[in-house]
Amino acid sequence: MKFLPRPVAAALVACAALGVPLASQSASAANPTPVDRSIPRTDLPAARAFLDGKPADLAAAVAHCESGPNACTFTADKDSTFRYYDRARVAGDAFVNCTRNTAEHPRTLRYQEDAFDSVSQKRTGLFAHPVLARPENTGAMSHQLETALTQTGGAWTWTKSAVRDVTERIRPGEVSWIEVQPARHRVYGSFTATGTDAPDWRIDVIVDAPHAALPDRVLQRTGPMSEAEKQHCAANRPVN
DSSP states (O other), X not given: OEEOXXXXXXXXXXXXXXXXXXOOOOOOXXXXXXXXXXXXXXXXXXXXXXXXTEEEOHHHHHHHHTTSTTSEEEEEOTTTOEEEEOOOEEEEEEEEOOSSSOEEEEXXXXXXXXXXXXXXXXXXTSSOOOOSSOTTOOOHHHHHHHHHHHHXXXXXXXXXXEEEEEEEXXXXXXXXXXXXXXXXXXXXXXXXEOSTTSOOEEEEEEEEEEOSSSOOEEEEEEEEOOHHHHHHHHSOOOOO
C-alpha cells in the first residue's frame, strides 16, 4: 500500500545511507571573509559588473562577453568555491508495511538536478547555459566557464538526470520513504574581457550546478505509522 511522501520532520527510527559521504571541508585560511554557505542556490547574490574598476551595467558587460567565444575568460576563486550536499528531499511515495513480516521493497528512483547562476537570477536570459527545460540553450559565457573549469582538471556539468535502483527493508508496522541529497558545486569567479583593445569589463558571478563526479546521497528513512495509516492497514480490502 502506498501513500504520499511524508514530511522530512516525521519521526525517524532508522536511516540507511546508500550513498558515499562527502569529506568535510574547512574554510581557506587565506580567505579573510568566510563564504556564507547558507545562501540557497535559488537566491544567489546578484552578479556585479565593472568597467575600468567602476560599477557598470550588467547587461552591457554580458553582451560583450557573449559577443564571441574568446571575448572573455573565466577565472574561478578557488578560496571561495566549494562542493556540498543539498538539503535532503523526498523522492517518490512512502511505502507502508501492513504485513507481519519484514518487507523488501525494490524501487527505481528518478530525479533531476539543474544549474543556477547569479546573472540569470538578476535578469533572465543574460547568461545563457543549458538547463533541463532547454538543453540547447547555450552561450559564449557558458563555454568560457566550462572550458576554464575543465582545463584546470575539474569536472563540470550543467544538468544531471539520475536513475538508481534501491531496495528498502521495512519492518512490520513501519513506513519507509527515500530521500535524496544531491551533490552540488558552487563556483565563485569572474569573467574578464580579453584582447589588447577590449574594454576593461569584469563580471563577478556565482554558478551553482550539480557536481559531475561526486556521488549523490540516497537515504532510506523509516518511522512508525500514523493513526490514519494504521486504520488503512486494519480496514477490510474492497472486493472490486
